[in-house]
Amino acid sequence: MSNEKIQVGEEGIYDARVLGVPKMMILGFQHVFAMFGATVLVPLITGLNVSTTLLMAGVGTLLFHLITKGKVPAFLGSSFAFLGGFALVAPKLADANGELTIANVERLPYACGGVVAAGLVYVIVALLIGVFGVNRVMRFFPPIVTGPIIISIGLILAPSAVTNASSDWLLAIIALGCIVVCNIWGKGMVKILPILIGVAVSYGVAVLTNKVDFSLVAQADAFGVALNPSAFAKFDVGSILTIMPIALAAMMEHIGDMAAISATVGKNYIADPGLCRTLLGDGLATSLAGLFGGPANTTYGENTGVLALTKVYDPRVIRIAAVVAILLSFFPKFDAIVNTIPSAIIGGISLILYGMISAVGVRNVVENQVDFTKSRNLIIAAVILVSALGFNSVGGLVLYSSESLTVSLSGLAIAAILGIFLNAVLPGNDYQFGKDLEGDTSANLQL
Numbered sequence: 434m435s436n437e438k439i440q441v442g443e444e445g446i447y448d449a450r451v452l453g454v455p456k457m458m459i460l461g462f463q464h465v466f467a468m469f470g471a472t473v474l475v476p477l478i479t480g481l482n483v484s485t486t487l488l489m490a491g492v493g494t495l496l497f498h499l500i501t502k503g504k505v506p507a508f509l510g511s512s513f514a515f516l517g518g519f520a521l522v523a524p525k526l527a528d529a530n531g532e533l534t535i536a537n538v539e540r541l542p543y544a545c546g547g548v549v550a551a552g553l554v555y556v557i558v559a560l561l562i563g564v565f566g567v568n569r570v571m572r573f574f575p576p577i578v579t580g581p582i583i584i585s586i587g588l589i590l591a592p593s594a595v596t597n598a599s600s601d602w603l604l605a606i607i608a609l610g611c612i613v614v615c616n617i618w619g620k621g622m623v624k625i626l627p628i629l630i631g632v633a634v635s636y637g638v639a640v641l642t643n644k645v646d647f648s649l650v651a652q653a654d655a656f657g658v659a660l661n662p663s664a665f666a667k668f669d670v671g672s673i674l675t676i677m678p679i680a681l682a683a684m685m686e687h688i689g690d691m692a693a694i695s696a697t698v699g700k701n702y703i704a705d706p707g708l709c710r711t712l713l714g715d716g717l718a719t720s721l722a723g724l725f726g727g728p729a730n731t732t733y734g735e736n737t738g739v740l741a742l743t744k745v746y747d748p749r750v751i752r753i754a755a756v757v758a759i760l761l762s763f764f765p766k767f768d769a770i771v772n773t774i775p776s777a778i779i780g781g782i783s784l785i786l787y788g789m790i791s792a793v794g795v796r797n798v799v800e801n802q803v804d805f806t807k808s809r810n811l812i813i814a815a816v817i818l819v820s821a822l823g824f825n826s827v828g829g830l831v832l833y834s835s836e837s838l839t840v841s842l843s844g845l846a847i848a849a850i851l852g853i854f855l856n857a858v859l860p861g862n863d864y865q866f867g868k869d870l871e872g873d874t875s876a877n878l879q880l
Contacts, residue, residue: 445699449747460745461753465761468510468733468754470629473771474786475511475728477779478593479519479544480536482726483768484659484761486511489727491759493718497732498752500714501706506740506748507694508755509718512731513790514683515551517586518676519544519728520593521825521843532600533593534776538664541726546668547676548723554680555687555716563709568865575864578852579685580798581814585821585848586682587791594787597780601644605781608635612785628782635778645773653769659762664726674842675829678849680716683731685797687715690732697737698746809859813852821848 449457468490476486493509501507523540525533561570598605608631615627623630639645688703691711695702702711711732718730736754740746761767798814805811824830825844832842842850856862 446745449745449750460750464736464739464754465757468508472510483771485727487758488659488762489722491755493730494755496718497714501710503748504706505702506746506751507732508736508751509730510733512729515679515729517589518679521675522672542667543669543672545666545723545726547672548729549666549720550673550677551680552716552720555712559709559713567708576797576801577803577810577813578856580794581817583682583794584791587787589825590787594780594783597776601777604635604777608778608781609784639775650769653765657765666724674846678846694737697741809861813855817848817852821845
């Protein structure tokens, strides 16, 4: 097939080399733009380093492709599912104006340690799937458990969104409005880049109204190393128990993305290379990111949108995007510019983002047709929601405390444990993974 007869967007292309290197590079850059807005938003919200985040997204994507035999055209970026865990373990500190803008550098490494542990949960589940089969393992994680957990993540984060947005409601509303307009009425690339456009427009308004401080940009080096040893993961039991259970919701997101990519490309990646390999790749990428001070990774729905738009399904293009993300991470000035974004803009974006997380949990329950006329389902959902929000409001449950060590469970951890336990012991657990693949895998936490 000659290059002249091939037009991007009109027919499925599984080997992008037929397009030539220049077009492959352009397509790779497009994937970078698709993931960029959401990926850098996570470190802005949590206080993590943007350069480290980009580096680990690129490295994590390449590791994922290695483990999945280079078959799956998936990009791994920052996961929103873990924001609740970061907010609990390493909440941002107040600045001179009382706004929560200062990164909690003392506690962030412990939050990253929890991310390392969460990634290992993926690995364990992947191994169990390899040994016992996917149906037996996923029986313990039905929508009646994962749905309310995802709902709880968004609701726990809601107060921080309002706090940030209240520092400048005009900027927050502009950012929020742009996202709504782009996502509902946008076409093509506009529709799949709502976060990036929302940040760009509201940031432009902030610059014009002199609400952006560029002093840190001038001080930043033009080129540097993306890793900071002081930010590398540290471990304590409390942080691990707080963040590790979030892996349950994140795994549902992963499975949803695998189903979406499979449907888009026309290949069953859950069967080949297999869910055990894709989960293993995602889990190891997450643990690696946390180990070096980055957020958890996850397969990105935004990039699946690019696949559907261009109909170029070659994983080589995704690997080009991964290399570009790695290269961007070595420019500290770029990191400094991103950090000049006012907290109100982050708050405006978070108002819809956190609500979307909870809404996805609702969708997870609805699309799976969970029957709430059954008492067991009502009990499981009620216990999860009240435990997650109730225990979170009182700082969790302290299991052990001494001068040198405090072991506690967060509301999310308690909710996950109780939900899995109740689902296992209460009669009437008739959930079968794979019976309705679209419903089973609806937990996509991306816009």
